Amino acid sequence: MASFSATTKPFFSSSITSSSSKSTSKSSLLSFLNTAVNSKPILKLSLSHSHNSQSRRPFFVNNVLKTADASQSPVSLESSSSSGAKPTILVSEKLGEAGLQVLRDFGRVECAYGLSPEELCSKIASCDALIVRSGTKVTRQVFEAGKGRLKVVGRAGVGIDNVDLQAATEFGCLVVNAPTANTIAAAEHGIALLTAMARNVAQSDASMKAGQWQRNQYVGVSMVGKTLAIMGFGKVGSEVARRAKGLGMNVIAHDPYAPADRARAIGVELVSFDEAITTADFISLHMPLTPTTNKIFNDNSFAKMKKGVRIINVARGGVIDEDALVRALDSGIVAQAALDVFTEEPPSRDSKLVQHKNVTATPHLGASTIEAQEGVAIEIAEAVLGALKGELSATAVNAPMVAAEVLSELAPYVVLAEKLGRLAVQLVSGGSGIKSVKVVYRSARDPDDLDTRLLRAMITKGIIEPISNSYVNLVNADFTAKQKGLRISEERMVVDSSPEFPVDSIQVQICNVDSKFASATSENGEINIEGKVKYGVPHLTCVGSFGVDVSLEGNLILCRQQDQPGMIGRVGNILGHHNVNVSFMSVGRTSRRKQAIMAIGVDEEPSKDTLQKIGSVPAVDEFVFLKL
Numbered sequence: 302m303a304s305f306s307a308t309t310k311p312f313f314s315s316s317i318t319s320s321s322s323k324s325t326s327k328s329s330l331l332s333f334l335n336t337a338v339n340s341k342p343i344l345k346l347s348l349s350h351s352h353n354s355q356s357r358r359p360f361f362v363n364n365v366l367k368t369a370d371a372s373q374s375p376v377s378l379e380s381s382s383s384s385g386a387k388p389t390i391l392v393s394e395k396l397g398e399a400g401l402q403v404l405r406d407f408g409r410v411e412c413a414y415g416l417s418p419e420e421l422c423s424k425i426a427s428c429d430a431l432i433v434r435s436g437t438k439v440t441r442q443v444f445e446a447g448k449g450r451l452k453v454v455g456r457a458g459v460g461i462d463n464v465d466l467q468a469a470t471e472f473g474c475l476v477v478n479a480p481t482a483n484t485i486a487a488a489e490h491g492i493a494l495l496t497a498m499a500r501n502v503a504q505s506d507a508s509m510k511a512g513q514w515q516r517n518q519y520v521g522v523s524m525v526g527k528t529l530a531i532m533g534f535g536k537v538g539s540e541v542a543r544r545a546k547g548l549g550m551n552v553i554a555h556d557p558y559a560p561a562d563r564a565r566a567i568g569v570e571l572v573s574f575d576e577a578i579t580t581a582d583f584i585s586l587h588m589p590l591t592p593t594t595n596k597i598f599n600d601n602s603f604a605k606m607k608k609g610v611r612i613i614n615v616a617r618g619g620v621i622d623e624d625a626l627v628r629a630l631d632s633g634i635v636a637q638a639a640l641d642v643f644t645e646e647p648p649s650r651d652s653k654l655v656q657h658k659n660v661t662a663t664p665h666l667g668a669s670t671i672e673a674q675e676g677v678a679i680e681i682a683e684a685v686l687g688a689l690k691g692e693l694s695a696t697a698v699n700a701p702m703v704a705a706e707v708l709s710e711l712a713p714y715v716v717l718a719e720k721l722g723r724l725a726v727q728l729v730s731g732g733s734g735i736k737s738v739k740v741v742y743r744s745a746r747d748p749d750d751l752d753t754r755l756l757r758a759m760i761t762k763g764i765i766e767p768i769s770n771s772y773v774n775l776v777n778a779d780f781t782a783k784q785k786g787l788r789i790s791e792e793r794m795v796v797d798s799s800p801e802f803p804v805d806s807i808q809v810q811i812c813n814v815d816s817k818f819a820s821a822t823s824e825n826g827e828i829n830i831e832g833k834v835k836y837g838v839p840h841l842t843c844v845g846s847f848g849v850d851v852s853l854e855g856n857l858i859l860c861r862q863q864d865q866p867g868m869i870g871r872v873g874n875i876l877g878h879h880n881v882n883v884s885f886m887s888v889g890r891t892s893r894r895k896q897a898i899m900a901i902g903v904d905e906e907p908s909k910d911t912l913q914k915i916g917s918v919p920a921v922d923e924f925v926f927l928k929l
């Protein structure tokens with residue numbers, strides 16, 4: 302079969318493809334998240350692409366990668382450690398039974414509640430996944446102890462302030478959460494605290510149980526017509542707002558990131574922090590605990606509040622300076638506080654805050670409804686299983702979230718990207734000293750419509766893994782590149798081709814290094830290779846200034862020779878004589894009878910002797926053997 306491919310460079314190319322190359326192009330999108338080097342436990346998904354059918358491109362159903370032709374079963378999913386055992390999932394806090402059942406169907410589940418930090422570290426070394434709620438501190442030490450095996454931490458809830466995300470990322474461990482299932486429960490608890498506080502429910506109940514009947518002591522305040530400031534207008538905050546409007550309250554909100562139209566849609570005005578806290582009669586906190594929100598309610602902010610303000614906190618204790626709140630309660634600036642969360646949980650028995658007569662306290666019960674706990678358990682179990690299977694999670698906290706349809710579309714390009722990275726690094730003389738890589742994506746689509754994070758990460762993986770013992774995945778690709786002093790710059794070029802496909806070609810250039818195959822170096826001095834996806838299969842289409850067209854699978858011999866008759870036969874004969882099967886061959890040349898490059902795909906790794914014989918063919922100027 303001869304074919305001509307078009308690139309931006311002037312060249313002629315012909316290609317010979319043997320039937321064996323039509324069968325498979327195996328690679329692993331999933332192993333990207335999970336593969337560990339040095340025979341560490343792996344979870345692997347292999348994709349096989351048909352050579353001749355776009356319709357069998359992989360796609361996602363419920364986040365699971367499939368292909369159109371299920372009978373051919375071209376997706377094989379392995380989920381096991383190297384010993385073939387089921388993954389071990391440690392559950393360190395109480396999780397709903399329905400979620401546990403989902404986990405048990407997939408892996409070995411160990412429920413161990415109330416572990417000390419030391420016990421957790423010692424157990425984690427033999428676990429593939431850890432599921433926690435807010436009570437387990439997942440520290441750097443935990444990731445260090447779980448290194449090489451721990452692949453995913455699942456937070457059965459929203460707040461991930463108890464997980465060291467930086468450490469997770471450094472160790473390539475994915476963190477997923479269950480962000481939606483407890484929203485209503487938390488909002489309902491916020492409203493419960495608001496109303497209970499305003500009407501002194503908890504205090505009067507305690508007084509009655511102590512045998513008293515103090516009707517005058519527990520006169521409350523009404524909520525109707527009062528202004529409630531929602532601080533953090535996200536999922537919980539907006540549900541609290543809806544419910545408070547039902548109580549006849551005037552609701553305002555502060556959230557620097559919330560869209561005004563979402564607030565307007567439920568009749569809430571977004572205002573500045575100061576306007577919110579200075580005008581509100583009630584303030585309800587719903588922001589995450591971050592370095593910015595840590596102790597954001599402090600002496601300074603309490604001083605600005607209306608005297609007699611009432612505060613509800615079902616977010617995180619750390620957003621309030623608790624000592625300052627005690628002072629504000631004592632001075633009467635804050636008339637009452639209703640708190641579900643505390644800086645230290647559980648708080649000390651003699652906590653001035655908990656003991657304060659104007660404080661209503663609950664022990665972090667926001668998410669604790671039967672319904673929410675079942676929902677959260679299922680949500681996190683599915684997220685953790687998905688991650689263990691290598692699917693990109695929709696609730697990943699420390700990895701780019703890529704929509705399923707984008708992922709499906711990008712799948713063959715992801716394979717191409719890793720192979721180009723792997724190939725480019727093997728062309729570097731000595732394989733090291735790489736500091737700067739430039740990637741050029743040519744696409745007919747608007748640059749804003751092309752999400753290249755996954756492709757960049759795969760190129761990084763392809764470049765780094767063959768030359769180091771680093772384990773690179775989507776979670777830690779950028780971090781690892783930075784750590785190794787590798788700068789990857791990206792450029793997108795709009796070309797006149799079909800916008801049906803996300804990418805026309807990917808070009809990888811390694812700058813300021815010598816190449817062991819001089820012909821791979823472009824006129825500008827950098828190693829330059831380019832690839833395309835054709836019918837779902839990654840192809841190498843350019844080496845240096847030479848156009849070629851070979852499918853990227855198996856091993857590759859690149860050979861530069863004088864363009865003259867008989868070269869394909871001569872080299873093919875040597876390989877055949879040494880029992881090395883040629884899967885495909887392509888010749889690219891600058892012009893007739895000048896220099897040409899032969900790209901030969903081989904199933905077996907040729908011996909040194911075989912390669913030497915190729916090198917000693919008089920017209921061959923240089924050659925290189927590359928493993929894909």
Ligand SMILES: NC(=O)c1ccc[n+]([C@@H]2O[C@H](COP(=O)([O-])OP(=O)(O)OC[C@H]3O[C@@H](n4cnc5c(N)ncnc54)[C@H](O)[C@@H]3O)[C@@H](O)[C@H]2O)c1
Binds near residue numbers: 459532557617666667
């Ligand atoms: N008490 C409980 O059991 C319980 C249950 C669920 C959630 N929570 C907590 O409630 C909080 C909100 O949860 P969610 O599901 O609504 O999360 P979310 O991410 O949907 O909403 C948080 C909102 O806070 C906003 N925000 C971030 N920084 C802010 C700042 N400096 N000022 C104002 N707003 C800011 C964000 O833009 C976002 O809209 C989290 O802290 C979560 O951990 C507690």
Ligand SMILES: O=C(O)[C@H](O)COP(=O)(O)O
Binds near residue numbers: 435
């Ligand atoms: O952030 C959350 O989801 C809540 O604080 C719930 O935490 P919990 O799972 O410990 O109840």
